[in-house]
Amino acid sequence: MKFVEYPDREFLMLSLANKIAGELADFLRREDRASLCVPGGTTPGPMFDTLSGVDIDWSKIAVFLNDERWVPETSPRSNTRLLRERLLTGRAAAAQFLPLRADTDTPEEALEGLAAAIEPHLPISVLLLGMGDDMHTASLFPGADRLEEALADTAPLLMALRAEAAGEPRITLTAPALKGALAIHVLITGAAKREALERAQGLTPLEAPIKALLANATVHWAE
Numbered sequence: 205m206k207f208v209e210y211p212d213r214e215f216l217m218l219s220l221a222n223k224i225a226g227e228l229a230d231f232l233r234r235e236d237r238a239s240l241c242v243p244g245g246t247t248p249g250p251m252f253d254t255l256s257g258v259d260i261d262w263s264k265i266a267v268f269l270n271d272e273r274w275v276p277e278t279s280p281r282s283n284t285r286l287l288r289e290r291l292l293t294g295r296a297a298a299a300q301f302l303p304l305r306a307d308t309d310t311p312e313e314a315l316e317g318l319a320a321a322i323e324p325h326l327p328i329s330v331l332l333l334g335m336g337d338d339m340h341t342a343s344l345f346p347g348a349d350r351l352e353e354a355l356a357d358t359a360p361l362l363m364a365l366r367a368e369a370a371g372e373p374r375i376t377l378t379a380p381a382l383k384g385a386l387a388i389h390v391l392i393t394g395a396a397k398r399e400a401l402e403r404a405q406g407l408t409p410l411e412a413p414i415k416a417l418l419a420n421a422t423v424h425w426a427e
């Protein structure tokens with residue numbers, strides 16, 4: 205794991221947006237298409253604001269979430285809504301967005317169709333992850349009902365998980381799909397998350413799911 209500390213959040217968000225844009229541009233020099241997989245939550249909005257304006261060929265980039273909360277897109281908790289408002293706008297509006305949400309009562313009913321749309325875009329070219337104070341990443345929550353299956357090398361691309369801390373049911377990319385990414389970044393801010401990350405180093409992925417993704421990751425942090 206590589207850990208990069210920034211003097212403040214603004215500098216972190218700008219630098220990370222430029223780093224990710226540079227990596228996507230590099231992929232597009234070598235390949236016809238690239239994919240970008242990003243978290244929802246409250247942290248990445250300012251980074252999305254910068255990234256959405258960068259001058260790369262977004263029409264060749266598939267964008268999808270790490271995970272989605274099973275709520276309608278009109279909900280303030282919808283990660284899709286965050287993406288539409290903060291990332292898939294400006295130049296990045298030309299990107300191909302692959303949803304992790306469908307109009308079914310349960311995430312289980314939608315898994316197959318959603319996974320089939322993402323499958324052709326693997327491995328992920330650039331993966332950005334967030335992390336909660338409880339050391340969850342994507343919707344791989346400690347104590348989630350099917351966490352062990354979702355961490356296994358044999359896990360399917362997508363799974364539905366339920367956890368008390370998650371609130372609503374979740375749909376998430378599983379550990380092997382995330383681990384297969386060609387570049388992995390983790391974006392965290394604040395003292396509590398830095399401490400949680402340090403704690404995770406000494407724990408197993410079942411106790412601290414972020415641990416499953418750290419080996420090849422660059423963690424970006426500011427107070």
Ligand SMILES: O=C(O)[C@H](O)[C@@H](O)[C@H](O)[C@H](O)COP(=O)(O)O
Pocket residue numbers: 243244245246247248270271272273283333334335336340341342343
């Ligand atoms: O839907 C989600 O909850 C996210 O994708 C999740 O994995 C997120 O990255 C962390 O919970 C951190 O969230 P914050 O940035 O809000 O702290």
